[in-house]
Amino acid sequence: MVELDGSQGEGGGQILRTSLALSMVTGQPMAIEKIRAGRAKPGLMRQHLACVNAAAAISGAEVDGAELGSQSLRFVPGPVRAGEYRFAISGAGSCILVLQTVLPPLLLAGAQSRVHLSGGTHNPMAPPFHFLERAFAPLVRRLGADLQLTLRRCGFYPAGGGEVEAVIEPAAGALQGFDLMTRGAHQSNYAECLAPGLPRHVPTRELDTLGGAMGWSGEQLRFGSVRQNEGPGNALLATLAYEHVTEVFTVFGEKSLSAEQVAHGLVKELRAFQKSESAVGPHLADQLALLLALAAWQGKKECAFTCSEVTEHTRTNCAVIERFLPVCFAIVESRQASTVRVSPI
Known part of the structure; x- marks a missing residue:
């Protein structure tokens, strides 16, 4: 059982989402306390609860504490099942964050999955659809997998009502790691x-x-x-x-x-x-850390990237990843381009 303190580091919902994703990837049960303890409204909000329920749906998990406001959660995953899924969040809670929770395990599920999501698609404090489509999905393809995204309808705060479809195609073998040190031309x-x-x-x-x-x-x-x-x-x-x-x-x-x-x-x-002289900005760095950690773990090869800023969000995400995967992050900060390396242990 991997036990986590949800108030550590940045102390937000990313700790929950990353731990859910990697619990499913590795099959390790996890328990998390003090979920979002430092936030104005601590505990599970609707979008966080939607992430938990989506994770349970694709893995047949046993879950305790999955209710609004809960600051404790116990999650015991079963085998991840590829397939067709529909996940909805009432209001403008980010359905993109739900996708980010189930994407890593579905990338390793061995067969294509199709995920239909509804809720917020363009929200403050969450990556918007266009970021995922243009910046994140191409990096998934560099791993040897595929992620195709379709925006059916935009969903803004406070009404929500957006609709997104994601088609997830796992790699034929292990994820292929890469270095992303420069932007290029x-x-x-x-x-x-x-x-x-x-x-x-x-x-x-x-x-x-x-x-x-x-x-x-x-x-x-x-x-x-x-x-x-x-x-x-x-x-x-x-x-x-x-x-x-x-x-x-x-x-x-x-x-x-x-x-x-x-x-x-x-x-x-x-x-x-x-x-800056970095390859990626602070938000993409946070997402790239998890992708390259999975590739380093599967391919037994170090991966690295440069970013314009190493945020507390990224540091916290790296710390959570290290709790589940046999990898180690090394971060060297620089004014022009900080370097993040992830190595298999």
């Missing part, structure tokens, strides 16, 4: 604004402000396609494509912020990443 930059239910001037001002600050214009500034009754919502995204990696940065509009303030918030993130 620059290919393209572009921004898009999703603003369903808002006046046209809002996305126009956001894009104009961003374009003026970054020197982008014309085809680089796009109004994202939306469907009827998807809003209201506001997400401003920038996609930076390079030879070896694509990064996606997102900021969300709020009633208290002007369109210009929203755009400048994104400009700040973009400039920080562009000033």
